[in-house]
Amino acid sequence: MEIRNLFQPFELDLVEVTEYESNKHKNTFFEMVFVLDGKGVQIINNNKLPYSCDKLFLVFPQDTHTFEVATPSRFFFIRFNETYLKTQSKEWIQKLEFIFHNSNHSPSCILKTITDKPLIRALVEALIREKINQQPQQEEVIKQLINIIITIAARNILLVLPLALKNQSTINALPLVSYIHQNIYEPKMLLAKTFAKHFNVSPTYISEYFKTQTGQSLQEYITAYKLKLIETRLQFTDMHISEIVDELGFSDASHLNKLFKKYKGVSPSEFKKSVNK
Known part of the structure; x- marks a missing residue:
């Protein structure tokens, strides 16, 4: 299977295809795919779903990816x-990171808000124009447009049930988990009494209430989310353990190391070595 690399920080690519594409491949980088025109099937990790215009997809490193083109299609890749x-x-x-944690690596469109589809299309068309026209501060404008697209993607993923919540009371569950995601870097905001006050629930009942809505206790969910963020840092950045300790509110490096090894079976340094290989 072909493995594709990216030898610059970012790349924009407008691709037009008219026939069946079977070159399944893996990337060592992140990829956002917006469909400008055409119909067919997108395949990610052997899962198939139809694609059509104004759909946005996410492809992560090591995901297998290809298309089956039914009609002439135009794709814009970020x-x-x-x-x-x-x-x-x-x-x-x-x-x-919110996208990393909540995406299920499937070939489904991440745009759940109808009004965001024309917005993303307008941003993509602006990127195409910026790429073609050599204007002052071109790279800075392109970066800003890319970041807006990613922010809108994150907003849409907020509408999808995160972490495969077991309970079906999504209306009640979503604000709870969203509060954790928004305050994960502020430990004081995640104390049971603070959390309970925000949702007007008794501090003695908040963990039970959270579990009723999500299938996990409050502390279990916070721990699982922090572990995922640690994994992301170890895999995609050069942050030192001491920096992660400070950012996520651990008491010290020993605390973080013990927690990570308890749930992951290896130390953070061992995990980083394994993913780098």
């Missing part, structure tokens, strides 16, 4: 790698 991530602000990276 590709970016770890180097690009390191140039962004902490807040922007946190938005992207």
Whole structure:
């Protein structure tokens, strides 16, 4: 199977195809695919779903990916790698991490809000114009447009049930987990009494209430989310353990190491070595 690499922080690519494409491949970078025209089937990790115009897809490193083209199609690809991530602000990276944590790596369109489809199309068309026209500060404008698209993608994923919640009371569950995602870097905001006050629930009942809505206790969910963020840091950044400790509110490096090894079976350094291989 072909493995594709990206040798620059980001890349934009407009592709037009008229026939069946069977070149299944894996990337070592992140890829957003917007369908400008055409119909067919997108295949990610052997899962198939039809594609049509104004759909946006996410393809992650190591996902297998290809298309089956039914009618002449135009795709716009936004590709970016770890180097690009390191140039962004902490807040922007946190938005992207939300996508990492909640996407199920399926070939479904992530745009759940109808009004966002023409918005994304307009942004993509603006990127195409910027790529063609050599204007002052072109690269900065392109970066801003890419970041807006990613932010809109994150907003739409908020509408999808995160972490395969077991309980079907999604109307009640979504605000709970969204509050955790928004405050994961502020430990004081995740204390049971603070959490309970925000949702007007008794502090003695909040964990039971959270489990009723999500299938997990409050602490279980917070721990699982923090572990996923640690994995993301270890896999896609060069952050030191001490930096992750400070950012996620651990008492010290020993605390983080013990927690990670308890749930993952290996130390953070061992995990980083394994993913780098």
